[in-house]
Amino acid sequence: MGSSLPPKEANLFKLIAKSYETKQYKKGLKAADQILKKFPEHGETLAMKGLTLNCMDSKAEAYELVRKGLKNDLKSHVCWHVYGLLYRSDREYREAIKCYRNALRIDPENIQILRDLSLLQAQMRDLGGYVETCRTLLTLKPNHRNYWIAFAIAHHLNKEPSKAVDILIAYEGTLEEDYPPDNERYEHSEMLLYKISLLEEAGDLEKALEELNNKLVKIVDKLGAKEIQASLLLKLHRYKEAEKSYVNLLEINSENHRYHEGLKKSLGISVENGTEGVDTVTKLTDLYSDLQRKYPKSVAMKRIPLDFLEIGSFRSAVDEYMRPLLRKGVPSLFSDLKSLYSQPGKAHVLEEILLGYESSLRMNGSFPGSTEQEPPSTLLWTLFLLGQHFDRRHAFDKALQKINEAILHTPTVIDLYLMKGRIFKHAGDALAAAALADEARSMDLADRFLNSECVKRMLQADQVEQAEKTASLFTKDGDQHNNLYDMQCMWYELASGDSYYRQGLLGKALKKYLAVEKHYADMVEDQFDFHTYCIRKMTLRAYVHMLRFQDHLHSHRFFHQAAISAIRCYLRLFDSPPKSAAEEEEAAMRGMAPAEKKKLRQKQRKEAARAKKQEAEEKLKEEEAAFSSSNKGGKKGSQPPKTADTDPDGEKLLQVEDPLGEATKYLKLLQDHSSEVLETHLLAFEIYMRKKKYLLALQALKRQLKLGLESPDVHRCIIRFFNDVDNLPPPSTDSGKLVNSVIELERSCFKSIESKTLLQANESFLNMNKDSLRHRAAAAEVLFLLAPEQKSTAVEILESSVCSHSAGGGEIAEGVPSWGLKDCCLVYDIFSNTLKDLDAASRWKSRCADLFPFSTFFNGVKSSATCGSENYTYCRKMQASQPPGPLAANGHLPDFSALKIIS
Template sequence: MGAGLPAKESNLFKLIVKSYETKQYKKGLKAADSILKKFPTHGETMSMKGLILNCMDRKAEAYELVRQGLKNDLKSHVCWHVYGLLYRSDREYKEAIKCYRNALRIDPENIEILRDLSLLQAQMRDLAGFVETRQKLLTLKPNQRMNWIGFTVAHHLNSNPRQAAEVLEAYEKTLEEDYPPENERYEHSEMLLYKISLLDECGDPERALDEVNKKAAKIVDKIALKEQCASLLLKLGRSEEAEATYQSLLAANPDNYRYYEGFQNCLGLSLESGKHSPENVNKLSSLYKSLYEQYPWSSAAKRIPLDFLEDDDFRNAVDIYARPLLSKGVPSLFSDLRPLYDHPGKADILENLMIEIESSLEKSGSFPGSSLKESPSTLLWVLFFLAQHYDLRGKHDIALGKIDDAISHTPTVIDLYLVKGRILKHAGDLTAAATLADEARSMDLADRYINSECVKRMLQADQVEMAEKTAVLFTKDGDQHNNLYDMQCMWYELASGESYFRQGSLGRALKKFLAVEKHYADMKEDQFDFHSYCLRKMTLRAYVQMLKFQDRLHSFPFFQKAAVGAIRCYLKLYDSPPKVAVEEEAGFMSLPSSERKKIRAKQRKLEARAKKEAEEKAKEGEAANVAATKSGKRGSQHSKVVDLDPDGEKLIQVEDPLAEATKYLGLLQAHSGQCLETHLLAFELNMRKAKILLTLQAVKRQLRVDPNDQEVHRCLIRFFNMVDSLPPPETPAEKLVHGVIEIERPSLGVPHGKPLLEVNESFLDRHRDSLVHRAAAAEMLFLLSPEKKAEAITIIENSVNNITPRGGVLGGAREWKLKNCIAVHKLLETTFHDPVAASRWRLHCADMFPFSTYFKGVKSSAVLGSVNSKICGNEDNGHLGKSHNETVDVLSNSVNGNAIDLKGLNISAPEESLQTC
């Protein structure tokens, strides 16, 4: 470093490097300027000065200096290394790797550059390169533990656990017999457990078990050691020893479900084809009786049998399980038993049991068959359970009756109002649901969960402004947007994005969806520091798990929803570009070339000025905050990030919306290929791009995921209708595409010579009992033969609302869903353009869904005089209409003072408002 400089300047250069490492940037700049006064073309000094400027948020100057320094000294590994560091700070990892490789060509044994390169290779999952770089580091510095561990992990990540285990064994041979010292016991223990897991992963459980027996004394984490030992014994078929190990684990933690599962496997009582055989059920029943006798305080020992018991055995077991929880008033009982509703017949047993308990409590105040008097609150929680039960089964009238009875019984329980709001949401009255949630929130202003639930209901009802005012009550200094973004509050961003999308505000919707995508990018970036930290601290098992988690990061539901929302926004922008933009573009293109250049230059100047002003304001705020902190007045100023595009106007001014949508579709296809919606969006996108083979690929993948879905049928008919309308192929490429489609036709259910009308008719015959399938068939009939519009509408109107048999999963629930009926109504209005038929459908559905505001049902808040309209304050302007604004005022005033005591704001709603609910 500092090549070509005299001694004095060489020492100054070392000072620059030290100042950069210790973050003394002003000192480093001063030293750099001193050198550049005498040697203005010294490349390494220019590069280091640029690196320091980059740390001071002067990126433009930094890049200019570093590039100039590199031009002045292309053969300096320092210049290339600094250029790589600059790219790394901007997350341009591919470019940074190129720079590091150029630096290594000049200085192939530079430890720092090799280490930095290995970190980037791990980040980018260049696993072959990662192994190669780590091997070089180990060769150069074999006396450093971190190099051995890094080489081991590199092999493991590169799908070579056997080689990784061999490297660890070679490292162990270099250690002394009395290793580890006291201060490294935990790190060495983690390394040994990691080695055991490697041996297990490479298919050698016997060797892994030998390692357990040899090194057990040096392993500190005894629970992890026992878990690994039990798993290995089970794999080796030593069931009795594995059983004893699992028993000791259960004695330590009798509520760990994984231990029960392992214990069952030891006894050969594992699942067969997703369920237990009758013989196994009897054995399991006896097993869990004995386990419950051993661990009577264990909730898992009582809950697990409910999954495999049937009929009377199930009824008795769930009765024993539920009674103490009802007596204690555990609100989560229904959530706990909710998975049982997926088992045929168990929902009916639960319903009959709870009705029997309700009747007994009302008559005698005790459980059936018991003489002990129960607390009056027990009946409340039975009603609470039944309300949620009937809500799940689609019987909203009965559900509301039960929850109203519970509220009359004890009107001060907040959970009752939340559940009533949830029932109204499912019944279709989103406005009343939001009002009930707000009422629950006003009863306990210090509860953040209830506040969040209220915000979610408001957003579902498209009350965005009110939701923002409510959310701001629990954010720092009332800064709602920045604070929620910094907290990565993705549920809020998704809910508000969906609300904006429904309201047609695409800019704001896109801003929210892209904010979620940015959070995932930040999560991916956050792993960078762990590549060196975990190797240093020897948390190897957790490190590998974290990397595997990162590899499937984009498969999580929040990202899927955000990506789907963003793609839909871009598709809508493509179909209906913003009118203002279209008009401006038309007027702009009609101007002479010289005028257009002037206007563009003026726009660039205005944007630059606005950006500069925003940056200056941000710097002023930061300086004021620093000054306030120094003067001891912390909290008096708060620097805020200035949002230059709060409404997302710039986001919707994209030149190619389909290109933007393609970016997110690629991530969905890579990580959510099992999701049907991914391929539906791929179809819509490629249809608009006229990519015929990609559209065909999307249809094939849809059929692979769910061949009976109505949306898949729509895509199939639309695709072949488009293909059949194309002119005869002329060019070789067109003929090739046409030939591929003709080959694929039979496999897609559209044989040669079979008209699409017949394909559509056969689809309708297979699904005559389903409303959504009939609607899809009717829509495709209208697409193929517009003159058959009346026949298509008749197909929809002749749909019969079948009832699921009592033995079914939902047992008597309505087959028609509210969202499907709404979709059919929109179809009649927008696609068929038949207001008369749409009106008939609305009237029909208003009777079927009396709480639906969309269909203006008689019991919804949309109809004056209904119960829900009174709840929402549409008539008497009661407490429920006032509580929100009053609460906002109370907390807004309190938020201005830094020491706000939220626990002291536990305000109960007035009796008058509770009677209204």
């Protein structure tokens, strides 16, 4: 390094490198300038100066200098390395890899560069390259543990676990007999467990078990070893031993459901939800009555049988299960029982039991058939559970009745108000739900959960401003927007994005959705540090687990929601692009007198000048701040100075040139990570149809068909597709003809339209799904699309739909309408926006208002949208008690501050 310089300058050059490593950037800069005074064209010095400046927040200058340095000295590995580091600091890993490779071409055995390269390859999952780099590193430094381990991991990631095992065995061969020393026992133990997991992954179960048993003494994670042992035995079909292992594990922790699963499997009892035969149930019953005797205090032993027991024995089991929990007051009891509702008949049994409890507790203060006096709170929790029960069964009237009785009984229990709010939300009154959540919040101002729940409900009721105020009660210094973003508070971003979307504020909505997307990019980024850290600390199992988690990161629900919603925004932007500022101005100017125009122009000019001045001032301030922070900084990982958000309302996001192109970016991520979700392909279809990429749309259609043969949305897409394609002008180009012939060939894949006209296909679709409102809606919409003159028939299809009422045997309670509120809103939308029949729409509205009395959308009589209803009064009251009442402020009571407590 710096070899082309005379000794004095060479020393100075070393000083630059050292200063860079120790983060004494000013010193390094001074040294660099000293060299450059004599040798202004010295490439490596220029590059190093650039790198140093990069750390002092002069990005542009840094790139300029590094590029210039490289140009002056293309043969220097230092210059290339520096260029790579610069790219790495900007997270441009692909470019960085290229630079490192060039550097290695000049200096192939440079350990530092090889290590940097390997980290980037791991991050970018360039697995082949990663293996090679690790091989080179190990060859160069065979006595270094970390290189052995990294080499093994590289092979493992490259899907060659058996090779990874060989490497670890070879590595073990280099160790002394009495290894490990006391201070490295954990690291060694993790290595062994990692090796065992590799053997298992390579399919060599016998060997994995053998290795485990041989090394048991050296493994410090005793419980982990036992768990692995049990699962290996199970996989090897050595059931007797597996059973013993799982029984031992249950002895350690009887509440771990995985042990229960293992025990059942080793006894040959396979449990698929709801499909077990009589035989299996008997076996399970015996097993659990044994276990219950053995572990009388275990909750899991009592809870698990509820899943498999037949109605008869279920009744007594669940009865026995619930009593102590109601007595103790376990607010989460309902979520514990929730999964039972999908099993036929069980909901009904629960209802009978709970109603029995209620009447007995009211009459005698004890459970049925018992003389023991219960504490008064038992009735309260029973009512609470009943409320949730009826809510789950969609009997909102009854649910409310029970919750109100509970509130009357004990008005201080906060869960009751939360629950009541949730019932209103399910019944379609978001406003009342928000008001109740706010009341719940007011009862404990120090509870962050209550605050968050309230914020979410407010957003669902589109009270964005209030929601922001409420959220900021719990953020640092009330700087809530940045704070919530920094905290990666995604539920908030999604909920407020949804609210903006509903209100038609696409820019603000997009801003929120894209923020969520950014969090995921950050999470991918976050793994970078672990590539070195985990190998050094030998937490290999956790490391590989983390890498695999990262590979599927984008299939997470929050990302999925954000991407879907962002795509919807872009589609809407494409369908009705926003007016540009110039166009708007023109529209405003039209019809103005010339004098007025002149005035306006002058005013605008003045404003622009003022804005410019202000901007310049702000910039100056920012730079000052940046400078001072860079002076203070120097701690590792110090954050870049915060730049003010230049686009708080997402106006710039609205001006995107190619909304479909943006949408496609997110679609790709969805297709890669959420291909099993129908929605992904529905959106793909929408995008490709607008782009007129018919083959891609066809592909999306075929994927839809695989996931949702019966779905009304798929039906809509199929008919729309072939209708559009059939009405295209005949293709003029060869490729166009080719596309058409492919589509013709593929037409046979779609059974529903085979040998039928599209109209006929629609009719048979309707006939096949006569009883489903959603299907009828699709059929009506499609009919109107194909034959606009048959509008009255389409209206008729919708209006003649009959809403049946549940018989009460299943999940839904007796007498509850079978139609969902969402579907009914959708139909209303079809009436008013697609068919544009406002009379029919208002008829539909009043029909639905009867079905959903709490729905604000349909102005139900009991909803807060209807003047004079209970909810209306309640919401008004809650709003009136907003500031300056003591309830709204978070522990800030100005009136009381002057009072001193006398003691």
